[in-house]
Amino acid sequence: MTSEDIELIFRHADEFKEVLQRPIKKVPSLRDITIANLFFENSTRTRLSFELAQKRLSADVVNFSASTSSVKKGETLVDTVNNILAMKVDMVVMRHASPGACLFLSQHVDVPIINAGDGTHEHPTQALLDAFSIREKLGAIKGKKVLIVGDITHSRVALSNIDCLQKLGAEVMVCGPATMIPKHLGLLGVKIVHDFDAALQWCDAVNMLRIQLERQETSVRFFPSLREYSLQYGLNADRLKKVKKDILIMHPGPINRGVEISSDVADGEQSIILDQVENGVAIRMAVIYLLAQKIQR
Amino acid sequence: MNQDLLEVVIQRLCYQLIERYAPFTKVVFIGIQPRGVFLLTELERHIKRIAPDMPWISGVIDPTFYRDDFRRGDKQLLAHPTKIPVHLDGCKVVLVDDVLFTGRTIRASLEALMEYGRPESIDLLVLINRKFTRQVPIEPAFVGKSIDQYDRQKVKVLWQKDGEGENQVVLSQE
Numbered sequence: 001m002t003s004e005d006i007e008l009i010f011r012h013a014d015e016f017k018e019v020l021q022r023p024i025k026k027v028p029s030l031r032d033i034t035i036a037n038l039f040f041e042n043s044t045r046t047r048l049s050f051e052l053a054q055k056r057l058s059a060d061v062v063n064f065s066a067s068t069s070s071v072k073k074g075e076t077l078v079d080t081v082n083n084i085l086a087m088k089v090d091m092v093v094m095r096h097a098s099p100g101a102c103l104f105l106s107q108h109v110d111v112p113i114i115n116a117g118d119g120t121h122e123h124p125t126q127a128l129l130d131a132f133s134i135r136e137k138l139g140a141i142k143g144k145k146v147l148i149v150g151d152i153t154h155s156r157v158a159l160s161n162i163d164c165l166q167k168l169g170a171e172v173m174v175c176g177p178a179t180m181i182p183k184h185l186g187l188l189g190v191k192i193v194h195d196f197d198a199a200l201q202w203c204d205a206v207n208m209l210r211i212q213l214e215r216q217e218t219s220v221r222f223f224p225s226l227r228e229y230s231l232q233y234g235l236n237a238d239r240l241k242k243v244k245k246d247i248l249i250m251h252p253g254p255i256n257r258g259v260e261i262s263s264d265v266a267d268g269e270q271s272i273i274l275d276q277v278e279n280g281v282a283i284r285m286a287v288i289y290l291l292a293q294k295i296q297r
Numbered sequence: 298m299n300q301d302l303l304e305v306v307i308q309r310l311c312y313q314l315i316e317r318y319a320p321f322t323k324v325v326f327i328g329i330q331p332r333g334v335f336l337l338t339e340l341e342r343h344i345k346r347i348a349p350d351m352p353w354i355s356g357v358i359d360p361t362f363y364r365d366d367f368r369r370g371d372k373q374l375l376a377h378p379t380k381i382p383v384h385l386d387g388c389k390v391v392l393v394d395d396v397l398f399t400g401r402t403i404r405a406s407l408e409a410l411m412e413y414g415r416p417e418s419i420d421l422l423v424l425i426n427r428k429f430t431r432q433v434p435i436e437p438a439f440v441g442k443s444i445d446q447y448d449r450q451k452v453k454v455l456w457q458k459d460g461e462g463e464n465q466v467v468l469s470q471e
Contacts, residue, residue: 015359015376023384024412027362293368 001124003167010132012286013279019056020282030059030292036084038094039116040066040101045253045277046116046126050093053284057292062089077101078108085109090295091288094118112291120154126252127160129283131168133276134205137248142169147199149233150209150260151180151222157252158209162190175199176233179222196233197242205248208235208260226259236262240270248272298442298466306441307336310422311343313439314391321351323417324389329406330359330377333394335456336424339464340393356381358392360405385414391439395454397423400435425452425466444468 019027035054039047047063054061064084081092093114094102099121102113117123135141146165152158152174165172166189173191174181186192193199200206211229223229235249249261249271257263266273298306318324328337334357341353359377367374392406403421410419422439429445444452453467 012376015361015378018379019362022412023414026412028408029362029367289362293373296368 001164001167003169006128006131006164006167009128009283009286009290010135012289013128013132013282016056016285016289017279017282019285020278026056026058028058029289030054030057033057033090033292033295034060034062034088035091035093035288036062036064036089037116038064038066038081038084038092038096040094040096041117043095043116045280046095046123049277049280050114050116050125050284050288052281053288056281057285057288059288062087077105081105081109085111091292112294114287114291117156119156120159121156122160122163123156123252124160124164125280125284125287126157127164128287129276129280130157130161130207130250130252131164131170132283133250133272133279134170134248136275136279137272138204140169141165144170144205145173145203146170147173147175147203147206148209149175149196149199149206149235151212152176152185152209153180153182153222154212155209157207161207162188166190173199173202177223177229197239200235200239200243200247203247204245205250206235207250207252209252210254210256211259230259234258234260234262235265237264237268240265240268246270250276253277300463300465303464303466306424307339308343308347310424310439310441311340311347314340314344314422315348315351317420318389318391319348319351321353323387324354324391325381325383325385325416326353326355326391326393327381327410328355328357329392329394329402330357330361330379332396332454332456333357333392336395336454337393340422354383356383358406358409360402360409363405363408365401365405379409381413385410385416388414388416390416390419391422392419393422395423396425396427396452397421397435397437398427398430398452399432401433403435404433424454427452442466 019025037047037050051061091112093116095116097119099119101118102115106113115122115124131141134144138144148158148161162172173193175193175196178194181192247270249265251261251273255261255266326337328334337355341355345353357380359379361374361376364374420438423437424441426437426440426443428443455462455465455467
């Protein structure tokens with residue numbers, strides 16, 4: 001995706017956000033399109049956000065959950081998707097635990113595929129809605145300083161955010177324990193620091209990532225305890241008071257309250273966490289709408 | 298049609314609107330994106346000069362998401378902002394566009410407009426009415442000028458931008 005593609009998505013997301021404020025929150029554009037949501041991993045926000053976006057565009061939606069499907073009986077990914085496509089489904093939105101799953105699938109099926117998260121690789125629509133939210137509050141992304149904090153190694157949100165923000169001209173810094181930052185991340189042009197307080201003074205917006213306990217091997221400890229992680233890298237009111245300017249507080253969700261972020265900060269005035277969720281529907285409407293233009297009637 | 302003649306035509310349209318809708322109670326003027334907005338701005342300028350005491354309520358509507366040529370062809374459709382400042386229940390709406398060609402844009406705009414309430418009436422005002430190119434049964438109530446151009450011929454309304462250029466209507470052969 002180029003920066004022009006991203007700006008095109010933002011332009012349409014602005015108009016879809018207006019649609020979401022109307023008494024009738026629908027447009028008829030995709031009323032002859034059927035979209036299958038294939039979620040092989042758990043999700044609340046992303047799944048609901050995509051489903052709402054599709055329904056607001058008047059598309060028909062089918063939801064697939066791996067836990068109640070024939071995947072349990074050993075059916076392969078390609079077989080699963082081909083069976084679904086045989087029922088005249090026009091587009092697929094997929095979240096899968098394997099990095100590259102969407103790219104792999106695109107080489108075997110001939111429908112537009114939207115990546116809703118593939119393992120620890122990417123989460124493109126999350127990055128788009130994060131950048132859109134920053135743009136909404138702070139104006140053009142170019143020149144803005146964005147800090148990403150937490151478990152960078154296991155975060156598809158971090159990788160997608162780095163890519164998207166840099167394409168739009170932002171400066172990106174990551175902060176966290178050295179054990180949770182990939183060794184060669186600097187090759188992406190990202191600043192790496194371990195002093196959270198200093199990093200907070202630098203940034204215009206901070207994106208707090210959740211500690212992904214489910215991804216970390218139980219035999220490997222990336223930090224001594226949750227308490228120590230929270231002391232060093234948790235964002236709380238005392239830490240925020242020391243920051244000289246009003247920075248934006250962001251989080252992709254779900255929040256571990258009291259670990260990476262305290263409740264008063266997550267629910268406070270500088271937090272745009274719920275704005276991110278609202279913008280997610282508009283951004284996903286824009287992505288689906290623009291991609292659907294490739295499906296000729 | 299040069300700038301001077303265009304000014305006369307727009308003024309005449311303004312007097313027709315005042316004649317029909319004065320004192321403009323619950324009347325909403327809505328420009329169709331993107332080019333109807335320029336005409337709406339000119340109408341506003343003239344009406345505020347002619348009848349400064351009459352209220353002026355206006356908005357803009359973008360019919361992109363209601364178009365019937367979506368996914369038919371390679372043309373990339375670009376959305377523009379929609380801003381309707383009031384609920385349209387019981388309002389008299391005047392839809393404003395620069396050129397009426399096939400009528401499909403107006404059809405899409407009517408569908409978009411219905412998302413904002415149930416107007417008492419909707420009338421169409423156009424600067425140029427291309428009489429013989431209609432593809433849906435839509436006719437304007439207020440017309441600047443009717444012309445007999447056929448499909449192969451182009452009509453373009455040029456609007457002054459940031460003080461540069463002139464307002465004018467240009468007819469050309471493709």
